[in-house]
Amino acid sequence: MFGSGVLKGLSVTLKEFVATYIDDLKRIPSRYAGGRQLLDQTETPPEGLFTVQYPEERRKLAERFRYIPMLIYEAETGEDRCTACGICAKVCPPQCIWIVRDRDEKGKPITRPAEFYIDTTICMNCGLCAEFCPFDAIKMNHDYEIAAYDRMPDLIFDLNELRVPTTYYASIRPTEWAEEEAARKEKEAEKAARPAARPAEKPAAKPTPIALTAAPAEPAAPVKRSPEEIERLKAEAAARRAAKAGGEQK
Numbered sequence: 001m002f003g004s005g006v007l008k009g010l011s012v013t014l015k016e017f018v019a020t021y022i023d024d025l026k027r028i029p030s031r032y033a034g035g036r037q038l039l040d041q042t043e044t045p046p047e048g049l050f051t052v053q054y055p056e057e058r059r060k061l062a063e064r065f066r067y068i069p070m071l072i073y074e075a076e077t078g079e080d081r082c083t084a085c086g087i088c089a090k091v092c093p094p095q096c097i098w099i100v101r102d103r104d105e106k107g108k109p110i111t112r113p114a115e116f117y118i119d120t121t122i123c124m125n126c127g128l129c130a131e132f133c134p135f136d137a138i139k140m141n142h143d144y145e146i147a148a149y150d151r152m153p154d155l156i157f158d159l160n161e162l163r164v165p166t167t168y169y170a171s172i173r174p175t176e177w178a179e180e181e182a183a184r185k186e187k188e189a190e191k192a193a194r195p196a197a198r199p200a201e202k203p204a205a206k207p208t209p210i211a212l213t214a215a216p217a218e219p220a221a222p223v224k225r226s227p228e229e230i231e232r233l234k235a236e237a238a239a240r241r242a243a244k245a246g247g248e249q250k
Contacts, residue, residue, distance in 0.1 A: 063173055066127050066140030068120050068157065069097075075165035081137035083111035088129035088138055096122035097129065116159040121151055136180055142172050 040060050052059055069088075073080045084101040102114035130139050141164070148154035170177040 067144045070141040070164045071162040075167045084113040091132045094122045118157045120155045
């Protein structure tokens with residue numbers, strides 16, 4: 001039959017349209033009367049039409065919803081988790097992250113970012129930066145209302161715009177926060193349970209090498225003789241010389 005496909009498609013549309021009012025009758029008071037049943041759902045209802053009157057109404061976002069990254073700092077101390085290692089910038093597919101490491105008074109680099117920028121017009125919200133960060137310093141934010149008239153500098157987020165406290169991260173991603181805290185406490189408990197390191201033992205004394213040749217003997221001290229003994233020795237020596245000379249003459 002000519003036009004049967006069009007009629008079939010319109011019948012589906014009509015069915016969904018009617019189901020919308022039936023669903024509203026089931027949910028009295030509806031969201032227009034103050035109820036928020038549909039708005040609080042994180043999944044789209046399978047039946048009926050559903051229009052969010054944005055910006056007056058906003059649907060609840062799923063916990064793992066990801067948008068522009070954010071940098072975490074400790075709420076108690078204000079210390080940044082980021083060490084400016086640069087791993088996030090290396091794994092970023094569109095290369096929208098660039099970091100400048102901070103330096104001390106002597107000019108030596110330290111583990112802290114002096115500048116941190118993300119070009120939100122290039123970021124594809126893939127989440128690889130958060131996945132590969134070894135310090136849990138960068139996470140995906142839920143803030144998607146970042147529209148602006150100018151790309152520069154409104155859509156180039158700097159360090160101050162990216163920093164958020166741990167309390168904010170725990171509020172939008174409670175499951176991930178609880179898992180990370182449990183893993184961190186378990187790691188600290190294992191570290192505390194390890195036995196104290198033994199002091200390093202002193203190395204054994206090296207054996208004294210044996211000399212291959214005997215050391216030369218020290219000269220004997222001269223023997224002191226009395227004058228009488230000296231005269232006697234002289235006389236004996238003279239007698240031996242005289243006896244020797246007489247023997248040669250014979």
